[in-house]
Amino acid sequence: MRIFHSDEHRGHAGAKEMRYDELIPMCESPDRIDTILAALREQGHRDVMQASRFDLAPVLRVHTPGFVDFLQRCWPLWEAEFGPRGFATAYMFGMRGMDQVPNGSVHSMLSCYTFDVCVPFVAGTWAAIRSAVDVTLSAAQHVADGADAAFALCRPPGHHASADLAGGYCYVNNAAVAAQKLLDGGASRIAILDVDYHHGNGTQSIFYDRDDVLYASLHATPEREYPFLLGYARETGKGRGEGFNFNQPLPLGTRIDAYRPALATALARVRAHAPDVLVVSLGVDSYIRDPVGGFALESDDFPTIGADIAALGLPTLFVMEGGYAIAELGVNTANVITGFAQ
Numbered sequence: 001m002r003i004f005h006s007d008e009h010r011g012h013a014g015a016k017e018m019r020y021d022e023l024i025p026m027c028e029s030p031d032r033i034d035t036i037l038a039a040l041r042e043q044g045h046r047d048v049m050q051a052s053r054f055d056l057a058p059v060l061r062v063h064t065p066g067f068v069d070f071l072q073r074c075w076p077l078w079e080a081e082f083g084p085r086g087f088a089t090a091y092m093f094g095m096r097g098m099d100q101v102p103n104g105s106v107h108s109m110l111s112c113y114t115f116d117v118c119v120p121f122v123a124g125t126w127a128a129i130r131s132a133v134d135v136t137l138s139a140a141q142h143v144a145d146g147a148d149a150a151f152a153l154c155r156p157p158g159h160h161a162s163a164d165l166a167g168g169y170c171y172v173n174n175a176a177v178a179a180q181k182l183l184d185g186g187a188s189r190i191a192i193l194d195v196d197y198h199h200g201n202g203t204q205s206i207f208y209d210r211d212d213v214l215y216a217s218l219h220a221t222p223e224r225e226y227p228f229l230l231g232y233a234r235e236t237g238k239g240r241g242e243g244f245n246f247n248q249p250l251p252l253g254t255r256i257d258a259y260r261p262a263l264a265t266a267l268a269r270v271r272a273h274a275p276d277v278l279v280v281s282l283g284v285d286s287y288i289r290d291p292v293g294g295f296a297l298e299s300d301d302f303p304t305i306g307a308d309i310a311a312l313g314l315p316t317l318f319v320m321e322g323g324y325a326i327a328e329l330g331v332n333t334a335n336v337i338t339g340f341a342q
């Protein structure tokens with residue numbers, strides 16, 4: 001399987017996130033890509049390519065112009081106010097009863113265009129966001145050109161980002177941009193299978209009223225886990241999209257014995273949709289020792305997940321999402337890819 005990546009993610013680094021009573025280095029860090037690339041090579045995957053540059057038109061098919069403008073201007077505006085210190089983040093959020101119309105202040109933009117405290121901006125953030133799109137669209141193009149599969153090894157991840165909100169380490173929804181690009185390139189139907197530990201609230205919301213993109217997700221129940229407010233089984237789509245959103249919330253501590261039947265149910269829904277391309281939002285934060293996750297999958301479980309997905313026999317685009325247990329992240333991710341490819 002051809003693997004696409006870019007070096008331009010590296011500047012998105014150095015920010016911190018809140019954990020209990022302290023600020024810790026962000027779990028979503030550049031070394032994630034390095035360890036995954038090393039493990040892929042170790043497992044014999046040698047077809048590794050740098051991404052090509054794409055323009056922003058495919059991003060604007062999914063995200064609003066005001067939001068994309070904010071992503072580009074956030075750090076420069078912040079730096080103009082505070083100098084090159086720290087990282088840009090919201091002080092408050094536009095909530096019920098408040099205007100949600102940004103003005104010229106970067107703080108109002110952060111309030112209207114981010115929904116949590118896990119999307120910091122530093123000098124290299126926009127270049128990294130753009131590189132993740134390039135990686136994903138390069139891989140999507142490879143599948144559109146007839147490849148059986150491709151892996152977009154991108155960061156930052158995307159599945160928490162909606163049309164006009166960033167959150168949960170996610171800025172642009174890479175998988176959604178790829179899905180829309182494939183449709184614009186002639187595909188009739190796309191399925192997005194999201195196996196990240198967290199619910200992909202952004203992807204769900206982008207396609208919620210559409211019947212051309214099936215969204216199927218396995219994730220920790222929102223009653224116990226981030227993003228808390230979305231991801232229930234009762235969310236089945238609306239209008240034309242009714243029946244094209246499929247959530248399977250699972251309990252904390254879920255092991256492969258319960259995970260695999262849930263995956264089989266999701267894969268049956270994917271098969272019934274008969275997509276031209278399957279997009280897999282590939283998070284491995286379902287691993288037992290993941291510092292952000294709370295499932296109990298073991299490293300040896302991940303090849304099985306890859307093989308189960310491969311059994312569909314669909315052209316498949318893997319897009320990297322979460323996974324933060326740095327010591328095992330590479331092996332776990334490569335295990336899915338190797339399990340799929342065998």
Ligand code: SP5
Nearest residue numbers: 118157168169226291292321322
């Ligand atoms: C793409 C992705 O995986 N984003 C995840 C964003 C999660 N942000 C919330 C972090 C909450 C941390 N909870 C600590 C749990 C310790 N087991």
Ligand code: ZN
Nearest residue numbers: 196197198322
């Ligand atoms: Zn996640």
